[in-house]
Amino acid sequence: MKRFGPVTAVRDISLTIGEGEVAGLLGPNGAGKSTTLHMLLGLITPDAGTVEMFGLELARHRVEVLSRINFAASYVDLPGALRVHEVLDAFARLYAVRHPGRRVAEMIELFELGAFRRRQVMALSSGQRTRVQLAKALLNAPRLLVLDEPTANLDPDAGDRIRGLLTGVARDSGSAMLITSHNMREVERMCDRIHFMSDGVIVAAGSARELAGHYGVDDLEEVFIKVARQNEPRRPVNEARPSLNEARPSLKEARP
Ligand SMILES: Nc1ncnc2c1ncn2[C@@H]1O[C@H](COP(=O)(O)OP(=O)(O)OP(=O)(O)O)[C@@H](O)[C@H]1O
Ligand SMILES: [Mg+2]
Structure with a gap:
């Protein structure tokens, strides 16, 4: 359980992810997805309860657990002044990867970073930076990639390539993945199992097809909307959501 002041971001959560499985964590903005991931990574500690992965309690086996996982997110910055190959070298050493030079070269090839390996990270486009982030996150061959x-x-073409690459990594190396996304097509394509979060708890789980069947709709986008609306947190009366008309200021009024 994790609270931020009056907000309970995450209540009680349990996920099972098999080897090589890609699991999706979906839910509306503010549902508690990132908070859940940050607790798995030991970036924040729960206020109550424990975090367990691989049958080990994170608080008691921190090094052992964290050495088996890795993380990438667009909001985490890499050291911008370093060149791509320097960043990857530095992380490979930090992770105590066995043959760091060889592993870095493999990641540069896998993510097609050869053309910018000597560029400073800050000079990369955000899509290029995402590829560096993913290369970094796979350096230690994590058993769980978050x-x-x-x-x-990413642009649609780059996104499609990265999805293909990640799916291939999960299949070939047996790395399990836990992914959050608001792109339902991506989740349908990549995830073996999907967990829907709402207001700090998991409210539905299954494959995209099972979920669509269960909710009697055609695709995951419709499942999302249905589940999100069914589980909308009840607000106190004085915080009731204004109707669309009330919420929308008239353009005329807003003009100077
Ligand atoms: N550092 C923080 N301080 C205060 N409140 C926080 C903090 N981090 C998260 N919260 C709150 O906890 C709740 C869950 O946030 P979280 O970032 O986990 O949502 P999310 O499911 O990842 O949403 P999104 O889809 O928008 O990324 C939200 O109400 C958010 O405002
Ligand atoms: Mg988030």
């Missing part, structure tokens, strides 16, 4: 909206900055 990705918070990994393709949010």
Whole structure:
């Protein structure tokens, strides 16, 4: 459980992710997805309860657990003044990767970073930076790769390539992945199992097809809307959502 002041961001959550499985964590803005991921990564500690992965309690086996996972998110900055290959070298050493030079070269090839390996990270476009982030996140061959909206900055073509790459990595290396995304097509394509979060708890889980069947709709986008509306947190009366008409100021009024 994690609280931020009056807000309970995450209540009680349990997910099972098999080897090589890609799991999706979906839910409306503010549902508690990123907070959940940050607790798995030990970036924040729960106010109550414990975090367990691989059958180990994170607080008691921190190094052992964290050495088996890695993370990428568009909101995490890499050291901008360093060149791409320097960043990857530095992280490979930090992770104590066995053959750092070889591993960095593999990641540069996998994510097609050869053309910018000597460029400073700050001089990369956000899509290029995402590829560096993912290369960094795979350096230690994590058993669990945690990705918070990994393709949010990518153009459709780049996003499609990255999805293909990540799916291939999960299949070939057995790395499990836990992904958040607001792109329903992406989730349908990548995720073996989907967990819907709302107001700090998981309210539905299954494959995209199972969920669509269960809710009697055609696709995940419709499942999302249905689940989100069914589970909308009840607000106190004085915080009731204004009707659209009330909420929309008239353009005329807003003009100087
Ligand atoms: N550092 C923080 N301080 C205060 N409140 C926070 C903090 N981090 C998250 N929250 C609150 O906790 C709740 C869950 O936030 P979280 O970022 O986990 O949502 P999310 O599901 O990742 O949403 P999104 O889809 O918008 O990324 C929200 O109400 C948010 O405002
Ligand atoms: Mg988030």
